[in-house]
Amino acid sequence: MIDDSVRDKGLVLLGCGKMGSAMLAGWLAGGLPATSVWVNDPHPSDWLLGTGVHVNQPLPAHPAVVLIAVKPQQMADALPTLQALGNGDTLFLSIAAGITIGRYQDILGAQTPIVRAMPNTPAAIGQGITALIGNANVTATQLETAEGLLQAVGQTVRLETEDQIDAVTALSGGGPAYVFHLIETLAAAGEAVGLPPDMAMTLAKVTVAGSGQLAIQSPETPTQLRINVTSPKGTTLAALNVLMDEESGFPALVPKAIKAARDRSAELASGA
Ligand SMILES: NC(=O)C1=CN([C@@H]2O[C@H](COP(=O)(O)OP(=O)(O)OC[C@H]3O[C@@H](n4cnc5c(N)ncnc54)[C@H](O)[C@@H]3O)[C@@H](O)[C@H]2O)C=CC1
Numbered sequence: 040m041i042d043d044s045v046r047d048k049g050l051v052l053l054g055c056g057k058m059g060s061a062m063l064a065g066w067l068a069g070g071l072p073a074t075s076v077w078v079n080d081p082h083p084s085d086w087l088l089g090t091g092v093h094v095n096q097p098l099p100a101h102p103a104v105v106l107i108a109v110k111p112q113q114m115a116d117a118l119p120t121l122q123a124l125g126n127g128d129t130l131f132l133s134i135a136a137g138i139t140i141g142r143y144q145d146i147l148g149a150q151t152p153i154v155r156a157m158p159n160t161p162a163a164i165g166q167g168i169t170a171l172i173g174n175a176n177v178t179a180t181q182l183e184t185a186e187g188l189l190q191a192v193g194q195t196v197r198l199e200t201e202d203q204i205d206a207v208t209a210l211s212g213g214g215p216a217y218v219f220h221l222i223e224t225l226a227a228a229g230e231a232v233g234l235p236p237d238m239a240m241t242l243a244k245v246t247v248a249g250s251g252q253l254a255i256q257s258p259e260t261p262t263q264l265r266i267n268v269t270s271p272k273g274t275t276l277a278a279l280n281v282l283m284d285e286e287s288g289f290p291a292l293v294p295k296a297i298k299a300a301r302d303r304s305a306e307l308a309s310g311a
């Protein structure tokens with residue numbers, strides 16, 4: 040639930056592109072008044088204009104939360120503009136990949152309460168998942184405020200150490216892109232074996248969505264659910280023999296992809 044302090048004192052979004060918009064759309068749909076929101080973005084999206092949120096207007100003196108949703112490469116220009124809010128009661132909630140709490144403290148001040156989080160775009164429909172961790176300046180109430188905002192757009196998990204966030208970024212932060220690519224690839228493959236494009240795309244989308252829901256709702260493990268589909272000597276087995284190949288299938292590809300994303304997240308922390 041979104042904390043009253045956010046409604047009363049305000050929420051500032053530093054950057055409101057794809058991810059900021061996904062989260063803000065969820066918050067507004069969940070009942071956060073548009074008048075409690077200030078967006079600071081040199082290129083605000085058109086959809087913001089009809090919502091009633093404050094766009095590029097003077098900010099409240101002591102907002103409850105600042106969501107940092109600019110790209111890592113934009114941070115050096117964007118963040119210093121909010122330096123005056125550092126070392127105070129305003130909670131900074133960052134969703135930027137690869138920017139460490141230490142780096143925020145360097146710019147905003149060592150006493151600044153900072154929560155570092157990694158959401159994903161299904162937040163736009165309340166189906167996101169976000170991992171989070173705060174620094175020592177974050178009070179229990181502020182952590183609940185951050186969690187309330189993030190739970191308004193999906194589930195949350197609390198991290199034990201900050202460096203776990205690189206792995207989260209690789210798995211669930213970018214995960215929707217991998218799944219969308221799977222949908223694209225399935226649809227194209229369906230076309231290649233004779234289906235009309237629209238039908239292939241509908242079959243691919245609904246299969247991925249339904250399988251995801253079944254994995255969440257069923258008491259059976261994903262492994263058992265896979266086995267349930269795979270008849271001995273059947274058609275699925277013929278496909279899985281390709282996809283589960285240790286050298287060229289998912290077991291070889293997916294860990295390589297996740298490691299590449301994890302390493303890139305760690306690299307961003309060094310400013311690359
Ligand atoms: N897109 C995604 O699926 C996810 C993105 N993230 C993180 O969210 C952050 C934003 O990513 P996206 O929304 O994808 O990027 P984006 O490029 O769509 O949005 C960035 C926004 O920041 C604005 N901006 C640029 N310079 C600014 C400045 N000086 N002051 C204020 N605003 C400024 C841009 O105009 C743009 O609207 C990144 O740090 C990324 O790592 C985290 C999880 C998932």
Ligand SMILES: O=C(O)[C@@H]1CCC=N1
Nearest residue numbers: 136208209212213214
């Ligand atoms: O691609 C990126 O760097 C961001 C972080 C996770 C998803 N998008």
